[in-house]
Amino acid sequence: MTFSIVGFDTQEKEWGIAVQSKFLGVGAVVPFAKAGVGAVATQSYANTAYGPQALELMAQGKSAKEAMELITKEDPDKEMRQVGLIDAEGNPATFTGTYCYDWAGGVTGKHFAAQGNILVDENTAKAMAETFESTEGSLAHRLLQALNAGQKAGGDSRGQQSAALLVVKEKGGYGGYNDRYIDLRVDDHPEPITELIRIYGLQQLYFAKSKPENVVAIEGDVKDTVVQYLKRLDYLKADPSDGEELHKALTSYIHTENFEEREQEKGKIDLEVLDFMKNQ
Structure with missing residues (x-):
């Protein structure tokens, strides 16, 4: 029901997730992240416990791959789940259960993991991966461009409804009091990615430092x-x-x-x- 990409920016030390789904308020379910620790996208009959569990494991020093193995190990419904992880060092991991609805799968590369289910075909995941790798700029910009490319390549076979962007960095939140650097959601919209990109532009206008x-x-x-x-x-x-x-x-x-x-x-x-x- 969803496609997403998790990524890491080595220079700015930012971790983030961009996600779209034919699902109301996907930003309330899929993305989890903590500065200095990593990022999680949990989807496809999402087990929202995966977010806190994976972040806790990665905070203990576990790699994304190790955390993935541990959070899915004891879940009796793991074959219905799909998850993407990035750890503190930017190492990726992606998991797609056997019973996720077609097309379902994921791609990992340098500092990112892209995955989706109920997609038109595999081109959505490939487009997200290729775009993230080839796009320059901030992590948020790269994630949004990757998400948009995924939609243009086919996206969710059932259509669009909601999208979200979450990026964390140390003291990145308003006033420097938390790590929630960018936290934007479009909960119900006919073109949620386009709207999310528009709102991101406003967020940068209001909260980014002057050049x-x-x-x-x-x-x-x-x-x-x-x-x-x-x-x-x-x-x-x-x-x-x-x-x-x-x-x-x-x-x-x-x-x-x-x-x-x-x-x-x-x-x-x-x-x-x-x-x-x-x-x-």
């Missing part, structure tokens, strides 16, 4: 544009008489729209925030 090349001084044409849109959005009533008035209006806008992560020192602005203003 140095996008931070500019509020002067000249940039100042004129900032004033224009702050007035249009009713944060300024007239042209500001001084820089302090403009700064207060811009700060109010940034805090109202939750752009604190992209807030700059007085007299500067992130061009991505300005672009967002233009499209409101």
